[in-house]
Structure formats: C-alpha cells, structure tokens
Amino acid sequence: DTGVSQNPRHKITKRGQNVTFRCDPISEHNRLYWYRQTLGQGPEFLTYFQNEAQLEKSRLLSDRFSAERPKGSFSTLEIQRTEQGDSAMYLCASSPRQGGSSYNSPLHFGNGTRLTVT
Amino acid sequence: EDKVVQSPLSLVVHEGDTVTLNCSYEVTNFRSLLWYKQEKKAPTFLFMLTSSGIEKKSGRLSSILDKKELFSILNITATQTGDSAIYLCAAEAIIQGAQKLVFGQGTRLTINP
Numbered sequence: 001d002t003g004v005s006q007n008p009r010h011k012i013t014k015r016g017q018n019v020t021f022r023c024d025p026i027s028e029h030n031r032l033y034w035y036r037q038t039l040g041q042g043p044e045f046l047t048y049f050q051n052e053a054q055l056e057k058s059r060l061l062s063d064r065f066s067a068e069r070p071k072g073s074f075s076t077l078e079i080q081r082t083e084q085g086d087s088a089m090y091l092c093a094s095s096p097r098q099g100g101s102s103y104n105s106p107l108h109f110g111n112g113t114r115l116t117v118t
Numbered sequence: 119e120d121k122v123v124q125s126p127l128s129l130v131v132h133e134g135d136t137v138t139l140n141c142s143y144e145v146t147n148f149r150s151l152l153w154y155k156q157e158k159k160a161p162t163f164l165f166m167l168t169s170s171g172i173e174k175k176s177g178r179l180s181s182i183l184d185k186k187e188l189f190s191i192l193n194i195t196a197t198q199t200g201d202s203a204i205y206l207c208a209a210e211a212i213i214q215g216a217q218k219l220v221f222g223q224g225t226r227l228t229i230n231p
Contacts, residue, residue, distance in 0.1 A: 004160070031217065042122070042206050042221025043161070056216050091160065095217055106152055107217060109160040 002026060004110035006092050012116045013082055020078045021113045025094030032075050033107060034067055035091040036060065043091055049075060082117045089114050120145040122209050124222035132230050135197050139225045141207030142189040151183050151190045152219065154206040161206055164192070197229045 005024040013019050025032050030051050035043035046065070048056045051072040061067075064082075069075040079086055093107040122143045131137055143151065150168040154161035165174045167183035167190060174181050178197075183190045194201055204226050208219040 033216075035219075040223065042208070042224050043219070044221070045218055048216040048218070050215055055214050056218070106163045106166050107219060108163065109154075111159040 004092055004094050004108055006090075006110040006113050008113055009111065010114045010116075012118065015084060015117055016081055018078065018080045019082060019115065020076055021090055021092075021115075023075045023077070023092030023110060024073070025075070025092070026096075026108060027073075029094035029096045029108070030072065031095045032069055033093040033095075034075070034077050035093065035109075037089040037091055037112070038087075046077075079115075082115075084117045087115055087117045120209070120211065120220045122207055122220050122222035124205075124207050124225050126225060127223060128226045128228075130228045130230065131197060133197060133199060135229075136193065136195045137197060137227065139192040139194075139205050139207075139227070140189065141191070141222055143207075143209040143220070143222075144188060145209040145211050145220050147211040147213055148185075148209055149212050149217075150210045152208045152210060153181055153190070153192050154208065156204045156206055156224070164205075166210075194227075197227075199229045199231055202227060202229045 007022045032049040034046040037043040047067050049069040052069050064080045067077045089112040091112045093109045095107050125140045152166050153164040165181045170185040178195045181192045204224040206224045207222045211218050
C-alpha cells in the first residue's frame with residue numbers, strides 16, 4: 001500500500017499525558033498537512049510542511065501542540081498535557097509539488113489517528 | 119472568515135433514488151472546490167473542480183461548480199447502499215504555497231435497501 005500511513009490508529013490516554021502521532025506521506029509527495037476532525041464536523045487545518053519547513057500553523061494549534069518533519073519525509077505531531085477537548089481524529093494528508101505553481105493534485109488523506117482523552 | 123456550508127446535513131433515501139448534495143463557499147484566495155467521500159476512515163477523493171460550468175462525471179456521480187454564485191453540487195444517480203457515507207465539500211485556497219482546504223460539515227447520506 002503506497003498511500004498515506006498513520007500510526008497509531010487509535011490512542012487512549014489520560015488527561016495530562018503527552019502523546020505523539022506519526023505520519024508517513026506518499027513517498028514522492030513533498031507537501032504534508034495535519035488536520036483535526038471532531039465528531040459531526042469536517043476536518044480543520046492545523047499545519048503544513050513543504051519538505052522539512054513548517055510554513056503555516058493554524059491558530060487552532062496551541063502551544064501544547066508541536067509538529068515536526070525533520071528530514072522532509074515522515075512527520076510527527078505531539079500533544080503535551082492532553083485535555084479532553086483534544087479528543088478527535090487527527091488526519092494527515094500529502095500532495096506532490098508539480099513544478100512551478102501547479103496545484104492540480106488533490107490532497108491524499110491517511111486513515112487518521114483517533115485520540116481519546118479520558 | 120472563510121467558510122463552507124453544506125446542505126442538507128443528513129439525507130435518507132431508498133436505493134435507486136437520485137440525490138443532490140449542495141455546497142456553498144466563501145473563501146479568499148479560492149482556487150478549486152473538492153468533494154470527498156468519507157466512510158469510517160480517510161476521506162477519499164472524488165472530484166476537483168476549478169472551472170465554472172464544466173461537469174465532471176465518474177460513473178453515477180457527477181459534480182459542477184458555479185464560481186459566480188459560489189456553490190457546487192454533487193449528484194448521485196441510481197443510489198446504492200454502498201453510497202452511504204459522509205460527503206465532504208472543501209474549498210481550496212492557496213496560501214503561502216499551501217493547498218489549504220476549508221471543509222464543510224459534511225452531508226451524512228444513508229441509502230436504505
């Protein structure tokens with residue numbers, strides 16, 4: 001399977017604990033995105049990487065959230081001191097850069113990591 | 119503030135019926151409108167619409183964009199139980215090189231046999 005891969009699929013943690021999720025994008029895709037989806041809502045943008053550079057962060061991404069993409073390949077999203085409101089599906093997506101300013105390829109999403117904070 | 123609104127939020131029909139899902143948007147730096155289907159896992163891509171008035175088709179699904187009125191519709195004909203899913207509409211904006219998607223709440227479609 002050469003799609004976007006996310007681990008773990010499910011994570012249950014107690015309030016106050018730290019959690020880290022991993023995303024492996026499609027191999028030739030240099031753009032990587034994190035989205036968060038809560039029940040009954042569409043995904044909301046969190047942050048974006050082009051190669052290893054984090055170019056944009058949503059105001060939804062509080063100081064407790066940090067994302068990295070150290071080698072421009074896989075990415076990690078860490079949430080420190082988790083709160084019950086962090087419970088959601090965390091989706092990773094990737095897309096390729098197709099020369100110049102072309103954006104003709106849609107985002108491809110992974111299956112997500114479902115976080116439950118008790 | 120950028121927003122995307124879908125209607126209806128929920129729809130229940132019988133197998134064989136035709137459905138139309140609606141999506142309106144207000145997004146700065148708009149570039150395209152995308153439709154995704156979400157079952158229990160990842161949203162899977164259906165259509166990307168960049169130009170007004172040009173219908174895109176894939177089997178029983180079709181979609182069209184109106185950039186003047188800022189809306190799109192997704193049609194599904196001869197529905198099947200396998201079409202049951204949440205259908206997400208997203209407006210794409212290009213901001214600092216990023217393809218930023220603003221999603222609607224989704225339409226939960228249920229097809230009864």
